[in-house]
Amino acid sequence: MSDHAAPLPDEDVLVVPKSWHRVLHPRRGGVAVPVKKIDKKAVAEAGELLEGARDAIERFLSHAGDDPDPDQSERDLAVRVRRHLDGRPDPAGAAALAELAMYVDEPSSGSEYWPKLRYQRPFAELWIADHGAAFAACALAELSLIEIRERGDRRTPQRSARGGHHVRSLAPDALRRVRAVLAGADEEEYDRAVRGLTDRRRTPGQRIIVSYLVPDRLDWVTQCCKSPPPSAWIKHWLSTTLYCSLGSTDHLALLKEPLDLGFGPWFGVVTTLVDGLGADALPVLLQQADGPNAYFGSSEEYRRFFETVSVVPSDEAFAVLLSRLGDDPAVLPELVAAMERFPVRAMRLMAPVAAGDSPEAERVAELLTDHVRTHPELSAAKLPASCRTVIEGMSAAVARVGQAEGETLPRPLVDALASGAGTASKKPATPEWADPALLPQVMMRDGDAALPDEAARGLVERLATPDLAPDDALLEAVKAACDPRSLAVFGWTIFERWRGKGMPSRHRWALPQLGATGDGETVRRLVRVILFWHAAGLYARALAGLDVLAAIGNDVALAHLFDLKDNGPGTGFRREASTRIHEFGERQVVTYQQLQDPVIPDFGLDADGGLSLDYGPRRFAVGFDQQLKPFVTDDAGRRLKTLPKPGAKDDPDLAKAAYGRFTDLKNGVRQVAAEQIRRLERAMLAGRTWSPEEFHTLYVRHPLLRHIGRLLVWTAAHDGGRPVPFRIAEDRTLADVHDDAFELGEGARIRLAHPVLLGDEADDWAEMFEDYEVTQPFPQLERVRHVLDERERASARLARFERAVVPARAVLKLTRGDWSRGDPVRNDWSWMFRSAFGGLYVMVDLSPGIKGGERVAELADQRVERVRIGDRPEKHRSGRRTGRVFGDLDPVMASEILADLTGLVEAS
DSSP states (O other), X not given: XXXXXXXXXXXXXXXXXXXXXXXXXXXXXXXXXXXXXXXXXXXXXXXXXXXXXXXXXHHHHHHTTSSOOTTOHHXXXXXXXXXXXXXXXXXXXXXXXHHHHHTTTSOOSSSOOOOOGGGHHHHHHHHHHHHOHHHHHHHHHHHTTEEEEEETTEEEEEEOSOOTTOOOOOOHHHHHHHHHHHHTSOHHHHHHHHHHHHTOOOSHHHXXXXXXXXTTOHHHHHHHHXXXXXXXXXXXXXXXXXXXXXXXXXXXXXXXXXXXXXXXXXXXXXXXXXXXXXXXXXXXHHHHHHSTTOOOSSHHHHHXXXXXXXXXXXXXXXXXXXXXXXXXXXXXXXXXXXXXXXXXXXXXXXXXXXXXXXXXXXXXXXXXXXXXXXXXXXXXXXXXXXXXXXXXXXXXXXXXXXXXXXXXXXXXXHHHHHHHHTOOOOOOOOOGGGOGGGSOOOBBTTSSOBOOXXXXXXXXXXXXXXXXXXXXXXXXXXXXXXXXXXXXXXXXXXXXXXXXXXXXXXXXXXXXXXXXXXXXXXXXXXXXHHHHHHHTTOHHHHHHHHHHHHHHXXXXXXXXXXXXXXXXXXXXXXXXXXXXXXXXXXXXXXOHHHHHSTTOOOTTOOTTSOEEEEOSSOEEEEEEOTTOOEEEEXXXXXXXXXXXXXXXXXXXXXXXXXXXXXXXXXXXXXXXXXXXXXXXXXXXXXXXXXXXXXXXXXXXXXXXXXXXXXXSOEEEXXXXXXXEEEEEOTTSOEEOTTSOBOOOOXXXXXXXXXXXXXXXHHHHHXXXXXXXXXXXXXXXXXXXXXXXXXXXXXXXXXXXXXXXXXXXXXXXXXXXXXXXXXXXXSSOEEEEEXXXXXXXXXXXXXXXXXXXXXXXXXXXXXXXXEEEEESOHHHHHHTOOOSOOGGGSOHHXXXXXXXXXXXXXXXX
């Protein structure tokens, strides 16, 4: 079968969510929806408004025609009001009465007032109740042209004489209610409405309102598109109303200007666009979402936008969701919903992405694997060949195995299950998507059998229990009896399904349960989610994620917490990560310093930092290059591009386990190495020191970090003496710059060398590393050295940078690194600061400051008014002297800060 096979039949069906029903129009091909009953409360409210406006109505009728009225609209409306009050229903009279009633409690200042839009819905309900949907539609059309004029102590309703596109702003809920009731009316009532509205299309603006109410009159919509709203203050309101009436691409072609939603999916416009245009609406939606004026008034509107994309039955719409999977939390639930609506399309379009090397590949593979697991009835036979291979591989991977039973079950697990079954407490309600039958199986430790369904169901119920105790008997029994990796996959799938359902709060247990089921891979995946949540403004979720990391509490979790403490997004978030570390230390009765280092996993590497993989008839050795990228050699010592996939002659169990171990190693080392490199650079700047024993344990003997340690220059100092530089040789001995043996004396304190500490020796070390073709993991020897002069060391100011004028772009670049904005909550700020460790901060005053909301290119250049040092940034604003001077800085930190400020000034 060709890779360009035609779409399968079930992929072209528009299936809309129930939440759309209130805005769709069944007569235009939408979903027929039962119309809600009359809102008696709203009818009563309209009656009360009319009663309260009795005096205003009588004054209007008594004086109608007293003042000149060239177009006679006042006199005509008075006649229509009397007719309506006399029991002869008149839409214009009813609209004029409503206008008077809605204005009755407005203050009087001689100016024109907009009515309270919330009153329009009660009057629409009253008209529907008393006279039917056709009358209500005509009354709204009349109301769109009626406005109030102040005449002394009275108010007079008149039809607008301005013509053109002028219309009164009508409340969306009033229009939507009349449109829905009219759409569900019988043919006689609907025809009556069309006849009545035919004579109420006096102006281009009123014609747009009428077309919204009866969008199946495509000829009327065409006329509106030929005369779209002009560029005026009412353009957006009229435009969004018109867009809800479009029924074909011909209407789009007639519009003189591109669609501009302006206020986002207000008025249900995006849903009705899809209802009217189908898949042809997608380019319009994307143009709006990516345009310069894109605006979403709330997260719900943003979610609704992607919900709209998810129902469009086209490959292009599905591909949009796939491409934006990492952009916003609102995308994931709608992608999952689209997968359920179009299951075959999901397989066909996700398989190539899952098999590729894009940033989304791993995430898409997880979703697709779960999709294949929950839809075993879907056959891969009709898919393109490239997709079929991926899907068949996933189907084989998720195939269910036999369950452990009888004597094969460990006794503690049997006892825990029996104890749980006999508990006077109510079992928590678990959602359908957490049904163990739809989840990956939890495998037993000592065999190929899986945890029984009964036990898996009890496990889910226990995980959903509020305030689950870490030492829960069933949980502990499952951990002891089951394979940790499969348990972690089980828990992660629950978490991802919860995310795919929009993270409903009633099932928020799906996040903390990771603390009980998670492992190192869970930690690495969760950290990406935490940072994603933080970037998306979901701060409470991100902090809850930190709690889970602390609950997992293994080496990988602690390593990530330390990294987030040092490099996390924002001061507050870094502080929260630090708090979790301290709390963990208190629980485990260890000190903060003790926690900082023994948290690096060794990934099962041997003493030489390598790994042997057994395929049965074949064996492979794994090593690491200077960038800590794994490489593979075969039995003959030949280096391979990558580890071969298991073949037909290999032992199936050994090869599968070895290949999976290599995959986990490759992914885990890549992330851990990046984290440790960042930590080491941070340690160099902070002046972090180690004892000889700590140093040998971590950077000489550790099977992974030894690869990093030998790429750096270290120093050793005794009793505050001059630091002496050395390196770790390939044979794990220590050597100086001349390759002579170097010994660490007792009591030495070891730290990473900074060029400012090496002085002129830095060039000798750089030459030696170049000779050995050593590539350093971060800039160390190539760093430029900066020093304070004697006057600066004794001062609290750095005068050499003050009065400099620098580009705002250069200032913003600094605040994306180690410098922070002085007023992080505000968009407007006039100072920034950097932590200099040891409780010291360097602060920089700027003038006129950075103004939020402006384009970067339009920001004014900044004058550096003052550069000061202190012990708390908050004190800086008070202007009080702190007694600290720049000489208090560690020479390394002083060099880094001088480098930052020198680069800032040179940018001018």
